Amino acid sequence: MARSLKATQSALDDQIDPARIRKRWKQHDERWAEAAGISLKTLQRFWDREPIRRANFIAICQAIDIEDWKMIADLSARASSDSSHQSLSLSIPERLVVPQEIKLKTEKNIDFTNLVDLLATNRWKIANYETKRLLLQTVGEVGEEAGFTYELLEQISCTDLSTVDQLWLKYSKGHFGFSIQKLLYDEVGQSCSRLGDQVGWRKNGEWLICLDDLFYSLNAPTGHLPFLVWGSYLDALLFRFESCEPLLLAERLQPEK
Structure with missing residues (x-):
């Protein structure tokens, strides 16, 4: 199972952004980071579409009431990375x-x-x-x-x-x-x-x-x-x-x- 994940751009635009707006949170909101149990730096990396620890990725999604984190994750990118590691x-x-x-x-x-x-x-x-x-x-x-x-x-x-x-x-x-x-x-x-x-x-x-x-x-x-x-x-x-x-x-x- 992937140990690090990043979001797709479409998921950020179509799902993450509307969900955080409903919470009235900014993209780099301290309340969001606190609810997810992460640092603001990790939240910023999430928005920058950089790989972060899987547990942190899931916590970020769950903090804005998105339970199906797999719909947010760029699993194809991780699969490509895993394939290169297997070589x-x-x-x-x-x-x-x-x-x-x-x-x-x-x-x-x-x-x-x-x-x-x-x-x-x-x-x-x-x-x-x-x-x-x-x-x-x-x-x-x-x-x-x-x-x-x-x-x-x-x-x-x-x-x-x-x-x-x-x-x-x-x-x-x-x-x-x-x-x-x-x-x-x-x-x-x-x-x-x-x-x-x-x-x-x-x-x-x-x-x-x-x-x-x-x-x-x-x-x-x-x-x-x-x-x-x-x-x-x-x-x-x-x-x-x-x-x-x-x-x-x-x-x-x-x-x-």
């Missing part, structure tokens, strides 16, 4: 282009120096913590108590997320990184639990939420690191990566022979 066959690491030269681009004035040093010296455990700290910093969260929420995951800087991913790919020689996790996620039908089973984040059906239980070695399963969130938060993180990286991810894949 990714199993030898994922071999198909990724591992970057050799990386420009440390940042939108949020992030200093990647420490992360580069940790990865270059194979200090994977500390690098995992540093990765989480830096990405939290891109959304304004600092300190020992800082943590991700769904809304914060949607706001991670795409530029900084890309830089972090390239660094993990480079220094692990294509063994670790968000790019690999996203490709594996697609291979297992976009199921975070199946992904967790495949890359070693779950044991006996339970998430290894204690970071000390992970494997900080290149002998770990492909895609095992970095590990920042689990469960449905992992869905949100990988969706953010997907929304940020469609072109760059395509550039990192070798054409199939």
